[in-house]
Amino acid sequence: MIKLEHVTKNYEGSGRHAVDGLDLDIENGTTVALIGPSGCGKTTTMRMINRLEQPSAGRVLVNGEDISGIDPRDLRRRIGYVIQQVGLFPHMTIERNVATVPRLLGWDKARTGRRIDELLDLVGLDPAVMRKRLPHELSGGQRQRVGFARALAADPEIMLMDEPFGAIDPITRVKLQDEFRLILKKVSKTVVMVTHDLDEAIKMGDRIAIMRDGRLLQYDTPQAILAKPADDFVRSFLGKDRAIKRLSLIEVESMMSPARENPKGATVYPGDSLHIALSTIIADDLEGVDVVTVDGHRVGYLSRDALFAAHTAAG
Amino acid sequence: MIVVEAFNWILAHQTEFFSAFNRHLALCLISLAIASAIALPLGFWVARSQKASFVAINIAGSLRSIPSLAILAGTMPFLGIGLLPSVVALVVLAVPPLLLNTVVGIREIEPSIIDAADGMGMGRREILWQVELPLAVPSIIAGIRTGAIQVIGGAALASFIGGGGLGDFINAGIAIMNMPRLVVGALPIALLAIFAEVFFGWLQRWLTQRR
Ligand SMILES: Nc1ncnc2c1ncn2[C@@H]1O[C@H](COP(=O)(O)OP(=O)(O)O)[C@@H](O)[C@H]1O
Ligand SMILES: [Mg+2]
Numbered sequence: 001m002i003k004l005e006h007v008t009k010n011y012e013g014s015g016r017h018a019v020d021g022l023d024l025d026i027e028n029g030t031t032v033a034l035i036g037p038s039g040c041g042k043t044t045t046m047r048m049i050n051r052l053e054q055p056s057a058g059r060v061l062v063n064g065e066d067i068s069g070i071d072p073r074d075l076r077r078r079i080g081y082v083i084q085q086v087g088l089f090p091h092m093t094i095e096r097n098v099a100t101v102p103r104l105l106g107w108d109k110a111r112t113g114r115r116i117d118e119l120l121d122l123v124g125l126d127p128a129v130m131r132k133r134l135p136h137e138l139s140g141g142q143r144q145r146v147g148f149a150r151a152l153a154a155d156p157e158i159m160l161m162d163e164p165f166g167a168i169d170p171i172t173r174v175k176l177q178d179e180f181r182l183i184l185k186k187v188s189k190t191v192v193m194v195t196h197d198l199d200e201a202i203k204m205g206d207r208i209a210i211m212r213d214g215r216l217l218q219y220d221t222p223q224a225i226l227a228k229p230a231d232d233f234v235r236s237f238l239g240k241d242r243a244i245k246r247l248s249l250i251e252v253e254s255m256m257s258p259a260r261e262n263p264k265g266a267t268v269y270p271g272d273s274l275h276i277a278l279s280t281i282i283a284d285d286l287e288g289v290d291v292v293t294v295d296g297h298r299v300g301y302l303s304r305d306a307l308f309a310a311h312t313a314a315g
Numbered sequence: 316m317i318v319v320e321a322f323n324w325i326l327a328h329q330t331e332f333f334s335a336f337n338r339h340l341a342l343c344l345i346s347l348a349i350a351s352a353i354a355l356p357l358g359f360w361v362a363r364s365q366k367a368s369f370v371a372i373n374i375a376g377s378l379r380s381i382p383s384l385a386i387l388a389g390t391m392p393f394l395g396i397g398l399l400p401s402v403v404a405l406v407v408l409a410v411p412p413l414l415l416n417t418v419v420g421i422r423e424i425e426p427s428i429i430d431a432a433d434g435m436g437m438g439r440r441e442i443l444w445q446v447e448l449p450l451a452v453p454s455i456i457a458g459i460r461t462g463a464i465q466v467i468g469g470a471a472l473a474s475f476i477g478g479g480g481l482g483d484f485i486n487a488g489i490a491i492m493n494m495p496r497l498v499v500g501a502l503p504i505a506l507l508a509i510f511a512e513v514f515f516g517w518l519q520r521w522l523t524q525r526r
Contacts, residue, residue, distance in 0.1 A: 052434060076436030087431025091449045101435050150435075160434075 002026040002049060002158065002190060007058035009044050009214075018044045020214035021058070026207075028157075031184060031191040033205030035198065036237075041214040042194040046160050049192060050079045062158070077101055080151030080159040080189070084166040086143045088135040094120075094146055095131040101154040119149040122183060141172040148180060152187070159184065161193040165200065177203055198238065202226075202245060210234055223249050247310065248275035255310050256291050256300030263301075267292040270299060274310055277302050320495035321502065336503060339480035342398075342470045343507075346405035347463060354410045355455065358417025359443065368418050375411040375418075383408055383469040391476050401470070401478025408469045409462035416458025420451030453523040460515030467508045471500070 003026075009019040019041040026032050034042040047053040048060055051072040060067050067075055088097050095116050096103075102112045120127040123145040135143055144164060151159060164180070165173045181204050184191055195201050201208050202222040209219045210230075218230040226246035229235040238245070253270035266280050267290045280289050281304055288303035325332045361371045387404040394400035424447060432442045474482025481500040488497025 050434060052430075073436040073438055076434055081431065081434030083427060083431060083434070085425070085427035087425070087427040087429075087434075089428060089432075089446060100432075100437070104436055104441070147431075 001028050001061075001063060002192070003061040003064075004045070004048070005059045005061065007045070007048060007055045007060060009041070009048065009053060010056045017041075017214045019048070019055075022211075022214070022216050024209060024216060024219065026190060026192065028190050029188045030206040031181075031189075031193060031204055033201035033208045034192065034194045034211060035196060035201045035208060036211035036217075038196065040211045042196075042211055043162055044214075045211070046162055046192050046194050049158070050076045050081060050160055052076075073104075077104055077154060078156050078158070080156040080161075082144075082147055082151045082159065082161040082164045084163040086135075086147040086167075088143055088146060088150070090135050092134075093131065094125075094133050094135070094138075097135065097146060098150045098153055100150055105154055115153060119152055120146075122152070123149045124179060125149070139172075140168050141176060144168060144176060148183075152183075155187075157190060159189045159191045161191065163194055163196070165197075166195075180204075199245075202249065210237065222246075244275065244278075247278055247307075248273045250274045250310055252277050252291055252302055253300070255306055256302045257306060258300060259290065259298045260288075260301040263290040263298060265289065268302070269294065274302075274307055277307055281307065317494050317498055318502070321498040324495055324499055332499065335479065335481050335483055335500075339470050339482075339504070340507070342401060342405065342473060342478060342480050343463070343466045346402050346466050346470075347409055347459065349402070350406045350409035350413055350462060350466075351459065353406070354413035354458075355417055358414050359421060359447070361414075362418050362421035365422075368422055371418055372415060375415040378407075378411040379415075383465065384472050384475070387469065387472050387476055396477035398478055400476055401473035404476075405466050405469050405473070409466050412461035412465065413455070413458040416454045416461070417451060420454025420458075421447055423454065424450050453519050456515055456519040456522060460512065460519065463511040463515060464508050467504060467511060471504050 002024075004022050004024040007019055007022045007024075008017055010016075011018055022041075022045060024032075024045075034045060036042055044053055048055050049062075049067075051067060051070075054068070062075075089100075098116050098119055099112050102115060107115075116131065117127040120130055125142065125145055130138075130142075130146075135146070138146065144167075148164070151161075165176055168176060177200060193201075193204055195204075205222060207220060208222055208225055210217045210225070212233060218225055218234050223246060225234070226238060226242045226249070229238055229242070235242075250273060251270065252268050252272050252274060255274060256270070265286050266284050268277050268280055270291055270293060277289055280286070286304070288301055288306070290298055291300035291302060292298050358371075361367045383404075386407050387401070390400040390404045390407075394403060428446065428450070429442065432446050437445070470478070470480050471482040471485060473480055474486050481504050484500030485497050486500075488494065488500065
């Protein structure tokens with residue numbers, strides 16, 4: 001668990017707090033998305049977790065231990081670090097880049113070699129093709145895959161990611177978000193991810209921390225935040241379509257009623273989001289849709305009213 | 316033909332010629348080595364701070380505009396004549412381009428690369444040897460190339476303050492109005508400079524392309 005206790009950061013020569021009395025608990029195995037306007041202190045907050053910045057006041061604890069007592073280099077070798085610009089070493093091959101932390105930790109050649117193959121496979125790159133390449137021979141998306149593999153190399157418990165998809169074209173970005181999310185769940189990392197993209201935060205975050213001017217405004221699950229914004233700033237930050245956004249987080253299965261007598265019209269799957277159910281209902285101007293499994297069993301019914309009620313129901 | 320006459324003179328005075336040629340080369344190599352030993356560490360140290368880099372780049376830039384002969388003449392009042400003042404003058408000549416290119420080479424490294432290295436837990440020393448130095452090498456080689464050409468030309472003038480080398484033939488040639496003798500000094504110096512230019516230029520391109 002990562003615990004920020006009343007953490008404040010003042011940069012030298014700056015009159016105001018970059019981070020201002022922040023309290024934040026991050027459970028093991030969860031992903032927290034830090035989001036807020038540019039300059040609100042997201043990056044600074046993240047960088048205090050691996051001691052790239054020192055808090056001016058307050059403490060940061062990892063698994064109960066105050067990190068100010070840990071050698072920064074030892075701490076950082078236990079924490080994966082991914083940044084928007086990737087920061088691959090341009091003069092080193094992909095395999096050497098990925099092996100950076102194992103090299104620092106003094107792993108033997110065989111173990112490092114196995115790990116490189118494993119990681120490149122994991123992030124969807126063919127080791128046989130990629131190992132000997134140089135970073136400039138890769139596309140932006142491929143480079144971030146390597147950056148991600150490099151951060152995972154020594155199997156750190158924690159991953160810090162600062163706008164990891166910020167420099168990637170929209171189509172590749174969606175693909176990488178999906179893939180990285182699955183990988184992070186599979187290897188059950190504790191993740192702190194900085195983003196300024198609300199959809200990304202909703203998609204990747206088990207919890208979202210909304211910041212403004214160095215302060216934490218709201219910290220909760222995406223569903224809860226979209227349902228009950230803490231204040232007007234958060235409300236406007238989420239946008240006028242927040243109710244629709246929230247529908248994409250709720251599965252049809254959780255809101256459906258038992259199957260009806262006379263099925264007709266379009267159908268949806270139980271695992272579809274309410275967003276898709278709504279779209280289906282609007283498209284055919286239906287009173288509701290029947291819910292059918294992939295193998296054709298009718299398992300429920302979702303009425304227009306039930307769908308509209310979803311916004312106020314489940315929190 | 317003057318060049319043929321010069322060549323015949325060399326054949327007839329091989330010991331004299333090669334002793335001057337070797338001395339010229341030694342003068343250049345020693346000065347370059349000392350200048351590198353000063354400028355590279357200094358460059359890495361200076362590059363830590365933006366302000367210091369700015370100051371160093373400007374001082375090095377203005378030092379470069381002082382003519383070689385002025386620097387050589389300038390050492391004489393303090394160190395007299397001979398080998399030592401010549402080496403000192405050539406070092407002073409070679410340090411600015413080396414320092415300039417070292418500082419620029421390091422400052423031009425993308426900050427995100429160093430940030431990533433820091434964030435993964437590399438130490439100062441590891442970052443220096445594994446990241447900064449290799450990435451600055453092409454720029455440093457460019458500095459050595461400029462410095463080498465400066466020093467090869469500057470060494471020709473060392474003869475004026477008793478430093479010896481191929482410049483002696485040029486001075487002798489002028490003194491006795493013997494053009495072939497002048498060419499005995501001038502041509503090898505020109506060839507040395509061209510060789511340094513081509514070799515370091517190739518090395519620089521080769522190292523740059525590798526990444
Ligand atoms: N190294 C630094 N020195 C001085 N001020 C900084 C530094 N880094 C960030 N700041 C300031 O601290 C505030 C928060 O910055 P940052 O954490 O980078 O915000 P965000 O990541 O949310 O955009 C900003 O006002 C920024 O200008
Ligand atoms: Mg930021």
